[in-house]
Amino acid sequence: MTPRPLAIVLGAAVWPGGVPSPTLRRRTAHALNLWREGAISGIVATGGLGRHGPSEASVIAETLMAEGVPRTHIMLEEQSTRTLENLAFARPFLLGAETREVVIVSDIWHLPRALLIARQLGMRARGAAVPIRGSRPWPFAKAAAREVPGLVWTVMTGWRRRW
Numbered sequence: 001m002t003p004r005p006l007a008i009v010l011g012a013a014v015w016p017g018g019v020p021s022p023t024l025r026r027r028t029a030h031a032l033n034l035w036r037e038g039a040i041s042g043i044v045a046t047g048g049l050g051r052h053g054p055s056e057a058s059v060i061a062e063t064l065m066a067e068g069v070p071r072t073h074i075m076l077e078e079q080s081t082r083t084l085e086n087l088a089f090a091r092p093f094l095l096g097a098e099t100r101e102v103v104i105v106s107d108i109w110h111l112p113r114a115l116l117i118a119r120q121l122g123m124r125a126r127g128a129a130v131p132i133r134g135s136r137p138w139p140f141a142k143a144a145a146r147e148v149p150g151l152v153w154t155v156m157t158g159w160r161r162r163w
Helices: 022-037 056-066 083-090 111-120 137-158
Strands: 006-009 042-046 074-077 101-107 124-130
Touching: 006 022, 006 083, 022 056, 022 101, 022 124, 042 056, 042 083, 056 074, 074 083, 083 111, 101 111, 111 124
Parallel strands: 006 042, 006 101, 042 074, 101 124
Antiparallel strands: none
16 A cells, blocks of 8 residues: 655734634644545645744644544644745655655645645655635735746756755
């Protein structure tokens, strides 16, 4: 039997009072659904301390545990502040796992760059796009537009990355 992959949930903003932003809430809910379906063996929650505490990773973990995911199946990466760091700092969790395959949980507009970075870091990665249902049109469009130069930059600089 092939081991199930680990999910890496990419962080997003935490609002005042430790409230997950809608983006963080959707990403966490999608990882929870993958867990309940048995599609993943564990979840790496990523994201450091942003403008408001606690860390993005700890908000993801608390939400998952409140929904019944055992703490032993959640790993915290609380240092990262951007996508490259989310993935690079999550890599060590693969060393102790039964699998080397990861499922990156993020928004559809973010996944192409996240997958490219993961592959540049030597990960066997596939994406799990969060449903766009519940997204607000203007922030969604703004975030998608911002990803275009980010993707170009990742392609242009990726060949120099040494990890």
